Amino acid sequence: xxxxxxxxxxxxxxxxxxxxxxxxxxxxxxxxxxxxxxxxxxxxxxxxxxxxxxxxxxxxxxxxxxxxxxxxxxxxxxxxxxxxxxxxxxxxxxxxxxxxxxxxxxxxxxxxxxxxxxxxxxxxxxxxxxxxxxxxxxxxxxxxxxxxxxxxxxxxxxxxxxxxxxxxxxxxxxxxxxxxxxxxxxxxxxxxxxxxxxx
Amino acid sequence: xxxxxxxxxxxxxxxxxxxxxxxxxxxxxxxxxxxxxxxxxxxxxxxxxxxxxxxxxxxxxxxxxxxxxxxxxxxxxxxxxxxxxxxxxxxxxxxxxxxxxxxxxxxxxxxxxxxxxxxxxxxxxxxxxxxxxxxxxxxxxxxxxxxxxxxxxxxxxxxxxxxxxxxxxxxxxxxxxxxxxxxxxxxxxxxxxxxxxxxxxxxxxxxxxxxxxxxxxxxxxxxx
Numbered sequence: 001x002x003x004x005x006x007x008x009x010x011x012x013x014x015x016x017x018x019x020x021x022x023x024x025x026x027x028x029x030x031x032x033x034x035x036x037x038x039x040x041x042x043x044x045x046x047x048x049x050x051x052x053x054x055x056x057x058x059x060x061x062x063x064x065x066x067x068x069x070x071x072x073x074x075x076x077x078x079x080x081x082x083x084x085x086x087x088x089x090x091x092x093x094x095x096x097x098x099x100x101x102x103x104x105x106x107x108x109x110x111x112x113x114x115x116x117x118x119x120x121x122x123x124x125x126x127x128x129x130x131x132x133x134x135x136x137x138x139x140x141x142x143x144x145x146x147x148x149x150x151x152x153x154x155x156x157x158x159x160x161x162x163x164x165x166x167x168x169x170x171x172x173x174x175x176x177x178x179x180x181x182x183x184x185x186x187x188x189x190x191x192x193x194x195x196x197x198x199x
Numbered sequence: 200x201x202x203x204x205x206x207x208x209x210x211x212x213x214x215x216x217x218x219x220x221x222x223x224x225x226x227x228x229x230x231x232x233x234x235x236x237x238x239x240x241x242x243x244x245x246x247x248x249x250x251x252x253x254x255x256x257x258x259x260x261x262x263x264x265x266x267x268x269x270x271x272x273x274x275x276x277x278x279x280x281x282x283x284x285x286x287x288x289x290x291x292x293x294x295x296x297x298x299x300x301x302x303x304x305x306x307x308x309x310x311x312x313x314x315x316x317x318x319x320x321x322x323x324x325x326x327x328x329x330x331x332x333x334x335x336x337x338x339x340x341x342x343x344x345x346x347x348x349x350x351x352x353x354x355x356x357x358x359x360x361x362x363x364x365x366x367x368x369x370x371x372x373x374x375x376x377x378x379x380x381x382x383x384x385x386x387x388x389x390x391x392x393x394x395x396x397x398x399x400x401x402x403x404x405x406x407x408x409x410x411x412x413x414x415x416x417x418x419x420x421x422x423x
Contacts, residue, residue: 147330186283
């Protein structure tokens with residue numbers, strides 16, 4: 001979700017963003033409907049093959065699922081204890097495969113292509129007074145804000161440590177929220193300067 | 200031409216600018232002043248990001264209060280912190296974002312983006328995530344995203360404050376080579392070398408308005 005598009009010339013890179021998003025929706029629906037661990041393992045193998053086809057490399061593939069590793073482990077443990085081992089494997093695989101698929105679309109698709117696609121898909125909403133350009137811009141800003149807020153959190157944490165505060169929710173949360181709001185304010189001003197309050 | 204007519208700006212109950220009157224016809228104008236002196240507000244007045252509480256600002260014959268949208272198409276603005284200005288995840292996409300309402304065909308947009316990136320030495324970073332650039336490269340990207348629109352006037356608010364010496368010099372070189380009218384609010388006095396006119400702002404008033412050498416001398420005395 002950090003807008004980590006990886007340039008390439010694979011079939012997946014060349015596919016239109018709309019086709020990839022529709023494919024993602026269809027695949028995720030199938031993954032949700034699959035209940036057999038073997039079928040889900042098969043789906044995982046297909047996703048791994050798609051990553052190989054994309055040519056983004058193993059590190060990039062791992063980077064897509066790494067953020068959910070602890071969640072996946074906790075989910076597996078909970079399902080293992082509360083349900084059956086087969087259900088634990090199936091549920092965990094379902095989550096990991098869905099995240100990996102979404103990650104594959106992220107690394108092979110430029111945000112601008114996704115924005116253009118969304119604008120086309122949402123254009124009927126104009127009749128209801130909704131501006132699809134603003135909605136797609138919202139998506140782009142959300143993606144762009146991930147590294148900015150993450151960097152802000154790192155700086156706040158460093159400042160805390162430098163002042164000898166090991167952990168305090170208030171000392172961490174207040175400057176983080178203030179910094180994020182200030183960033184939002186400046187970003188709004190920058191968008192206005194780039195003519196985006198004129199539409 | 201930029202014209203300030205008895206401009207007063209009140210923000211958050213505080214009078215930030217008090218009775219600014221100036222006509223700027225020169226190609227390169229600098230604005231210097233202490234922190235909180237009102238120089239950034241003065242820069243923001245030029246493309247309507249801030250509108251005067253009293254008085255009027257006209258830019259290229261247009262009133263910033265009534266025609267801000269038209270003015271912004273012709274006046275580019277570069278902020279101190281490029282992170283706040285970059286809105287797209289990758290370098291080339293951010294430059295292309297500026298051109299999305301231009302009505303140009305996609306191939307032409309791409310050609311202009313590639314040319315703009317090459318002019319600023321960012322061609323090898325086109326597909327890189329913008330947040331992974333160095334501070335200097337981010338500022339170059341912010342500048343590139345504004346210049347790709349070929350504005351008539353470029354306004355910059357402390358563009359070198361977050362940069363190291365090398366990148367500051369690079370930005371100064373770019374400014375020297377630009378054909379556009381430029382207005383720069385800055386603490387970086389070296390940046391003003393070769394400028395035509397410098398305004399010194401103190402507590403919301405223009406206290407000196409002269410050629411760079413004399414104005415900077417006045418500013419140094421003020422800060423002593």
